[in-house]
Amino acid sequence: MQDDHEQALGTAADMGIAWLRSLPKRPVAPTATMDQLRSAFVSELPEHGLPATDVLRDLAAAAEPGTVAMAGPRYFGFVIGGSHPAALGADWLSSAWDQNAGLVVGGPAAAVAEELAGQWVLDLLGLPAAASFALVTGCQMAHFTALAAARHHVLSAAGWDLATEGLFGAPPLTVVVGGERHVTVDRALRFLGIGRSSILHVPADDQGRMRTDQLPLLLRDLEGPVIVCAQAGNVNTGAFDDIAAICDVAHDSHAWVHVDGAFGMWAAASPKYAHLVNGIERADSWATDAHKWLNVPFDCGIAVVAHPRSHRAAMSVHADYLEHDTHGDRDQMDWNPEFSRRARGFPLYAVLRAWGREGVAAVVERCCDHARRFAETLAVRPDVEIVNDVVLNQVLVRFGNDDERTRAVVAGVQKDGTCWLSGTTYQGRAAMRISVVNWSTTTDDVDQSAEAILRVAATIS
């Protein structure tokens, strides 16, 4: 048994390291098609087993041509972080230790690492020290968790006991969102029983920011409990809502303010960019990710709530067979929608320990510098338009003011393999989206990628 573990983990480490070493040079896009991959994997459920090392070798041989070099320095698609070595190592240890981090009794070290990592996140983001938090799978589940707390809180203030009565017959609850909130806000609301007809949209401006000037009028006419969702970092443009102004207006109407800051909230960790999230500490809940800008491996999202009682009331669970903590320590499942869960605190603690406050600020600032360098390099060509104000790490690019050509350039760059980025339709026009959040991206990676983009663009008229 011991030898099996040694051989399997040794093989996995060797192959993992070889793959990581190949990242700077391998094509960023996968090289195998879905059909090729289906035939490379064993398709029938095997009747007989295989030794672990053989399984791992087979798996790597079948899977590797179908992997995307997402953890590498020239992946600029969606908003995807890489894996910092300390975080990745701690993640491997989390698997080896295999703690069930739902209860303190399931692994006290996991509980302590999570507790500290959570407190460090509050400190880095300038959020209230007394706020509660949860480590979940991603920002969407962070919305779900925080908005569940919000739903509980505003209904309770309206005299409704949600835990007993459920949503049927509850006072109608309205959620106000910006015209360009991320789709996961709507999805989290749907999971919480809040449908489209309860969601009101405030129009967005040309950068995707909520038109805050329209908020007072809209809130004035609303009756009953209200939640306002603001955004720190638009998924296309990186733009920030005016969170201070939103908090002023919403709190005057006793509304709860939730902030989607999946990546943009990390601006708060940099003295250079913190002004973008001015007033953020006055919101009632926040959702962000560690698997984006903190470069923790998937999956790690973070929900933070300024009203711990409502947070706990929305999430906590009790069963007689569970050994709940009785010493005042934090059982993670009381703050979380999950029951059994991975010890996400270890990799989060590890990356913050490795970087410290300075390192987090440095990665944010470096990525923003890279984004600006992309914009400046690409904009030199007269047929290239930078669509957004590059305020953070996101760059939107159009070619020849032409949707078809822009989409063809995105497809051509993906195929070329030097770098990978995705396309979007922004305010009705096709655009290339470049998102820089990887800790290992260098200026040289940006230059190589910009050169590849311009090279591909020159071949498409």
Ligand SMILES: Cc1ncc(COP(=O)(O)O)c(C=O)c1O
């Ligand atoms: C602004 C914003 N909110 C929410 C999400 C969803 O995050 P996750 O994929 O971690 O659930 C994203 C993902 O890119 C995002 O950019």
